[in-house]
Amino acid sequence: METPYFLFKPKILVQNYLEFENLCQRCFPSFKICYSVKTNSFSGVIKTLTKLGSSFEVASLNEMKLVPKKFVVFNGPCKTEEELKIAIKNKFLINVDSKSEINKIYNLARGNNLEIGLRVSFKESKFGFDEKQLIDMVDYAVSKNLSVSCIHFHQGTQMNLSEYKANLDKLSIFIYFLDKKGIKLKYIDIGGGFPDKVQLKNLSLNLENYFNAINQYLSKFNLTIILEPGRNLVCDAFELITQVNVIKENFGRTYAVLDAGINLLPKITLSTYKFSKLNKENLNPKNKTSQRGEYILAGPLLFSNDILGKFFGNLKEGDLIKIENVGAYCYNLAWELSYKKPRIVAEKN
Numbered sequence: 001m002e003t004p005y006f007l008f009k010p011k012i013l014v015q016n017y018l019e020f021e022n023l024c025q026r027c028f029p030s031f032k033i034c035y036s037v038k039t040n041s042f043s044g045v046i047k048t049l050t051k052l053g054s055s056f057e058v059a060s061l062n063e064m065k066l067v068p069k070k071f072v073v074f075n076g077p078c079k080t081e082e083e084l085k086i087a088i089k090n091k092f093l094i095n096v097d098s099k100s101e102i103n104k105i106y107n108l109a110r111g112n113n114l115e116i117g118l119r120v121s122f123k124e125s126k127f128g129f130d131e132k133q134l135i136d137m138v139d140y141a142v143s144k145n146l147s148v149s150c151i152h153f154h155q156g157t158q159m160n161l162s163e164y165k166a167n168l169d170k171l172s173i174f175i176y177f178l179d180k181k182g183i184k185l186k187y188i189d190i191g192g193g194f195p196d197k198v199q200l201k202n203l204s205l206n207l208e209n210y211f212n213a214i215n216q217y218l219s220k221f222n223l224t225i226i227l228e229p230g231r232n233l234v235c236d237a238f239e240l241i242t243q244v245n246v247i248k249e250n251f252g253r254t255y256a257v258l259d260a261g262i263n264l265l266p267k268i269t270l271s272t273y274k275f276s277k278l279n280k281e282n283l284n285p286k287n288k289t290s291q292r293g294e295y296i297l298a299g300p301l302l303f304s305n306d307i308l309g310k311f312f313g314n315l316k317e318g319d320l321i322k323i324e325n326v327g328a329y330c331y332n333l334a335w336e337l338s339y340k341k342p343r344i345v346a347e348k349n
């Protein structure tokens with residue numbers, strides 16, 4: 001098969017989703033799982049999750065077109081009128097990011113009452129409202145006949161537990177304050193940020209630790225918890241298969257140049273990729289053309305930082321390398337630089 005290509009493993013996605021959902025059922029009396037479409041918007045992922053009953057979180061018109069129009073959360077700082085119109089028509093939960101957006105929704109809703117969410121940030125960022133603004137924004141929304149039914153707070157990605165807890169603590173104090181002010185919410189949308197399996201293992205943690213933290217800080221409010229997982233569901237459900245096209249030596253080092261590099265595996269995904277050789281080593285010493293040693297795995301781009309990692313073992317030109325843990329952000333962030341985005345092939349059940 002022509003390389004490079006992504007291999008989608010639906011069974012793993014199903015297993016990850018069911019594990020996530022079972023844990024939600026055990027921990028939260030009321031919850032909604034809204035998969036973050038931006039993490040990997042391959043149609044096979046959306047179809048598999050739809051069959052399993054997942055809801056979705058979208059951030060653009062493009063993403064809206066990919067998901068069934070049931071309970072959908074619409075996030076983002078740059079919503080257009082066209083997107084807002086579709087979101088209003090299909091009763092998406094719009095997590096409002098700015099005062100300008102409130103005005104647009106008011107105009108588009110023509111004064112009709114709508115439920116909205118508001119995004120809060122506890123540290124400086126381009127997202128949502130700071131705490132003080134948000135209190136005023138609730139009143140402003142009400143003056144525009146919009147009821148605030150949700151507070152949205154997304155912490156970041158690959159969150160470690162202590163930071164996650166510290167943020168939940170701030171969120172719980174904030175929601176307590178809103179409650180005392182008579183602002184009655186239906187939902188707390190805690191966004192995504194749950195680490196992938198590899199990262200959880202590295203941190204010696206599991207999902208339950210994160211869900212227990214959510215309960216510790218938020219269960220007292222008796223609200224529906226919205227979760228927007230991305231990488232935790234898809235990261236290990238994809239592999240990338242790439243070929244060693246060139247073995248070369250210079251400056252005392254040996255390079256294996258692959259047909260996939262940082263164009264497909266950018267560092268900003270924050271995933272830890274795992275490399276292994278797909279084809280078995282030919283054990284007949286007469287046929288042995290590969291050499292045991294340390295290889296620098298380089299990509300094909302004409303950029304000197306196009307380096308993926310190291311490989312210890314035997315490699316020769318034509319060998320196939322399997323790269324694991326590439327399901328989150330790699331495909332959606334892939335650059336079409338010199339090369340096209342690769343195909344995604346789904347593994348048969």
Ligand SMILES: Cc1ncc(COP(=O)(O)O)c(C=O)c1O
Pocket residue numbers: 036039057075154156157158191192193194228229230231232328
């Ligand atoms: C608002 C929002 N929700 C959910 C996610 C998914 O995050 P993760 O893949 O870390 O679960 C993101 C990622 O950027 C996000 O911005």
